[in-house]
Amino acid sequence: MTDALSLINFSMRDVDQAPESPGLYAWYVSFRAGPHDWKIKPGPNGDQAIEGFLNLLRKYAGYYEPLPIGLAGRGAYGAKWQGSLELDYPLREPQDETRVNEDDAAKRLDILMDSLDTEDRRRIMATILQRSAPVFSAPLYIGVAENLRQRLSQHRRDYTKSYDWLRDHPEDAEEVKARGKSFGARAAARNIAMEHLEAWVIDLADEENDEVTKKHLRNTAESAEWLLHRLYSPILGRQ
Known part of the structure; x- marks a missing residue:
């Protein structure tokens, strides 16, 4: 078991480079100015x-x-x-x-x-x-995954699908913002540019051993997710 959990970040465009391991993740939107x-x-x-x-x-x-x-x-x-x-x-x-x-x-x-x-x-x-961001800011969304790469990639697909739909149906933006079924949809409805979205992940792969099974890791991660939701109230999470 490692002494410290691995914490890394990826832009939404690069989530296919995320580890294929269990873990938690949080989405942030970065401020861009030049x-x-x-x-x-x-x-x-x-x-x-x-x-x-x-x-x-x-x-x-x-x-x-x-x-x-x-x-x-x-x-x-x-x-x-x-x-x-x-x-x-x-x-x-x-x-x-x-x-x-x-x-x-x-x-x-x-x-x-x-x-x-x-x-x-x-x-x-x-x-x-x-x-x-993310040191001082609250996250947009907090989630848990058995496979971080697959889950983050799904968020990107949801974002792309919704963004393309809203580009042709802008009148649906308020409805999707309030009732969108996925983080990607709700982020697209707020017109957040994909290149401004980044995910910070805690990779739990190195924590698995004979005493801490994948099931144990999943249960612990879900408990942590529940607690973090109540501490930080991510604005694009499910209420």
């Missing part, structure tokens, strides 16, 4: 790169936006109440400028805008976000 995003772009109203970089942050934050919560209840005389509760997500594009400007989120947004007002500050922000 000099063309943070360099100054002079315009008639000042540096246009500020708003462009803010929109990049909004898109990335949108990958993690929680779905609305369905509510239902009963009132007097059998009356039924139902509806949905939607989070006022701080980086969403404001719909009501007057209302948004009055709340604390708007003040925080102003502070964020100030932190993007120079080329160097935008570069530093991009570097922090690029390096934060």
